[in-house]
Amino acid sequence: MPNESETQDPKVYAERQKLAEGIFADVVKNPDSMKDVGASKGSQDVMYNTYVEATLDQLPMFYKTNINELSSIQSGTVYPTLQTGLYHMSISAGEDGNLDTQTLQGFTIVYYKGKKEVDVESIPLGDVLSYADKNKLTANRSVLKSFDGKTQDVRYDAATKSVVFV
Amino acid sequence: MPKQDGYDVTVFKVASGADAEASLKAIQNGERKDVEEVINGWKALTDITAVVPSYVYDDANKVALFKELDASYIVKVREIKKENDTIYPSVTIPVATEQKGNEIVTALKHKTLYSFDDILVSDSLRRVPAKDPKTDAILNGAYFKYASVGQ
Numbered sequence: 001m002p003n004e005s006e007t008q009d010p011k012v013y014a015e016r017q018k019l020a021e022g023i024f025a026d027v028v029k030n031p032d033s034m035k036d037v038g039a040s041k042g043s044q045d046v047m048y049n050t051y052v053e054a055t056l057d058q059l060p061m062f063y064k065t066n067i068n069e070l071s072s073i074q075s076g077t078v079y080p081t082l083q084t085g086l087y088h089m090s091i092s093a094g095e096d097g098n099l100d101t102q103t104l105q106g107f108t109i110v111y112y113k114g115k116k117e118v119d120v121e122s123i124p125l126g127d128v129l130s131y132a133d134k135n136k137l138t139a140n141r142s143v144l145k146s147f148d149g150k151t152q153d154v155r156y157d158a159a160t161k162s163v164v165f166v
Numbered sequence: 167m168p169k170q171d172g173y174d175v176t177v178f179k180v181a182s183g184a185d186a187e188a189s190l191k192a193i194q195n196g197e198r199k200d201v202e203e204v205i206n207g208w209k210a211l212t213d214i215t216a217v218v219p220s221y222v223y224d225d226a227n228k229v230a231l232f233k234e235l236d237a238s239y240i241v242k243v244r245e246i247k248k249e250n251d252t253i254y255p256s257v258t259i260p261v262a263t264e265q266k267g268n269e270i271v272t273a274l275k276h277k278t279l280y281s282f283d284d285i286l287v288s289d290s291l292r293r294v295p296a297k298d299p300k301t302d303a304i305l306n307g308a309y310f311k312y313a314s315v316g317q
Contacts, residue, residue, distance in 0.1 A: 155271060
């Protein structure tokens with residue numbers, strides 16, 4: 001039956017930690033087994049995830065807060081310690097209109113596969129708004145017409161002394 | 167529903183007894199006088215005529231006054247989207263200097279892409295065994311044998 005308890009059972013927590021430490025030990029010994037080990041334990045609330053060439057915004061919150069440490073190790077290796085705490089939190093509107101918060105937390109084993117720097121040709125609107133929000137910049141939104149197929153881009157506009165996304 | 171032209175529009179209702187022509191002049195000058203905003207944003211023509219039945223778009227007169235039975239309305243059209251146009255969002259970020267602007271453009275265009283695998287072991291269970299509320303014993307299949315749709 002669904003677990004609707006909102007309190008953490010210390011006994012369950014200890015059991016889960018022991019399970020995670022066991023998986024961590026196995027993965028450290030044989031990193032290639034990560035997918036098989038993780039994917040085979042789905043029924044035990046163990047989740048295997050893979051992210052390929054994702055921007056920081058596309059990664060779960062756990063990465064956003066720890067990216068410098070997690071990406072500081074040699075690529076192709078397992079991060080040397082088991083990570084604990086929040087993995088991701090999402091907020092969405094429920095059927096009744098109230099905001100529903102869902103959190104994923106526990107013990108995370110991380111395998112770093114590398115990173116690369118790229119200059120992108122076009123930028124999604126969300127990236128511009130997100131950047132402005134993070135850097136406390138005023139972003140004035142409007143709606144313009146365009147012909148089909150036009151690619152939107154960001155540039156500095158000297159006439160209006162603004163960064164424009166059109 | 168057939169496609170329609172879209173209007174980026176604000177419709178103002180002139181207050182009862184107010185000088186509608188004076189309100190029109192104020193709005194033409196970017197001000198407001200004795201008016202109440204009743205429509206704002208991208209709308210279809212039918213949305214506008216539902217409020218202002220006599221409304222007709224005039225390309226040479228984008229801010230215009232219409233007198234209806236219940237009140238006078240001022241319609242201000244900022245932009246029109248033809249049915250075959252695509253509308254798209256635009257964002258403007260004012261900056262103090264060109265250098266700052268170029269820094270923002272570089273930051274937006276330059277991306278770091280990461281690749282990771284991970285295993286998350288949840289610290290609690292999403293599902294737990296059903297237990298007898300009196301004895302706390304885990305219920306087995308026998309407990310459920312009387313359950314049926316009819317009961």
